[in-house]
Amino acid sequence: MWRIATALFLLCRSASACDAGVSWGTKGGTGWPTGADATSYSHTLTWEKMDPPEAGNVFVSLTLSEGCGAGYIGAQMHGGTDQMFTDWAIWDAENYNNTRPWDPANKNCVRYDGEGHGTQCGVLAGHKWEMNTPYIFNVSLVFGNESGAHFKSTITNGRTKEVIPLGEIWTGKTSASENCSRLLVGGGGFQEIYSGGNFTSVASVEGPIFRGVPGHPADVMPTNFSDCFLHNSCYGKGKAANCRNETVHHCLPPACPIPKETFLSGQVPLPDAVIPPWDHNPDVNESTDCWFGELTGLDGGVQPAYWGQVLMKDSISSEDQRKSCCGFCNADPECKGAQLYGDRCSLRHITNTSANFTFVKGVAVTTAILPNGRYPPPSHASEVAAYV
Numbered sequence: 226m227w228r229i230a231t232a233l234f235l236l237c238r239s240a241s242a243c244d245a246g247v248s249w250g251t252k253g254g255t256g257w258p259t260g261a262d263a264t265s266y267s268h269t270l271t272w273e274k275m276d277p278p279e280a281g282n283v284f285v286s287l288t289l290s291e292g293c294g295a296g297y298i299g300a301q302m303h304g305g306t307d308q309m310f311t312d313w314a315i316w317d318a319e320n321y322n323n324t325r326p327w328d329p330a331n332k333n334c335v336r337y338d339g340e341g342h343g344t345q346c347g348v349l350a351g352h353k354w355e356m357n358t359p360y361i362f363n364v365s366l367v368f369g370n371e372s373g374a375h376f377k378s379t380i381t382n383g384r385t386k387e388v389i390p391l392g393e394i395w396t397g398k399t400s401a402s403e404n405c406s407r408l409l410v411g412g413g414g415f416q417e418i419y420s421g422g423n424f425t426s427v428a429s430v431e432g433p434i435f436r437g438v439p440g441h442p443a444d445v446m447p448t449n450f451s452d453c454f455l456h457n458s459c460y461g462k463g464k465a466a467n468c469r470n471e472t473v474h475h476c477l478p479p480a481c482p483i484p485k486e487t488f489l490s491g492q493v494p495l496p497d498a499v500i501p502p503w504d505h506n507p508d509v510n511e512s513t514d515c516w517f518g519e520l521t522g523l524d525g526g527v528q529p530a531y532w533g534q535v536l537m538k539d540s541i542s543s544e545d546q547r548k549s550c551c552g553f554c555n556a557d558p559e560c561k562g563a564q565l566y567g568d569r570c571s572l573r574h575i576t577n578t579s580a581n582f583t584f585v586k587g588v589a590v591t592t593a594i595l596p597n598g599r600y601p602p603p604s605h606a607s608e609v610a611a612y613v
Contacts, residue, residue, distance in 0.1 A: 247451075
């Protein structure tokens, strides 16, 4: 039980996550629309690198929806050990407790609370991860009836062919119209890091693959992915714990026979566009060197794709959030203005193809912010038309 409880504890302390987008296409070929019914699911995970060995806490998982519940299934590498940690979780439907371990005597699966509530299963003690060994995660519909459905999951060691039980979960109907007896085509992969430090990890995932889709005799697989980039500065106060990048690369047929994502974390290169201009001075100070238009929206300009929306600290006052947003705009040489909506500071550039700023009065919990000397604030005399 401790192993499963520890896995859930880690999930609740996520430090960062890199989620990859996935496309499933339309009917035909290997693609099939999202939400189609299937009876079997699999993906193949390979831990390709952990340097130094056993150095970090990494979770690589894929979301998965069953007919009357949804969650994820994935692998965890815990720092300081090569023990196999896994997590297959199905959340309850809202306002219901409609999932449970199929066999209460089986120690693989337990009910959980904390990150929502539902049922989760994990591999029992005694198994170890092998580097560069493919592990095939499978979830299959065992049977269904008028009250719900029974699902079973296993992990197969691709080198030894050992089949390792992961668990069995029952999902119950919450309404007469529900169909629990299915797995839904869809979902995507994500990587989460639970400790900083100086380590590099690489893990690849082939799939997912769905089978048993009516009208489609072949495997149903993703038709495309979008890559993910996360950057953490190697400078400033938190550099020792957070000096690392995360990224996801993908490979599609015919280059790869099965669609594949590779999740990388650590001292891995990222495109220049991902690195914010304050990277070498990440401890950005609050500033009042701006014009502040409270209850005013800012339209126009372009928000930089990767770092242009900065989350303000929830622990500081609204006034300090405005000052902090001003500080980040001043730390970006190309920032001509910013809009603070709640705790979200949207930095804006003016380009040859973007619209100039317009200001909209009477917008709740919103502040337009202009760094002094970079863009003229609205004036009732000369720019009344822009200040609507």
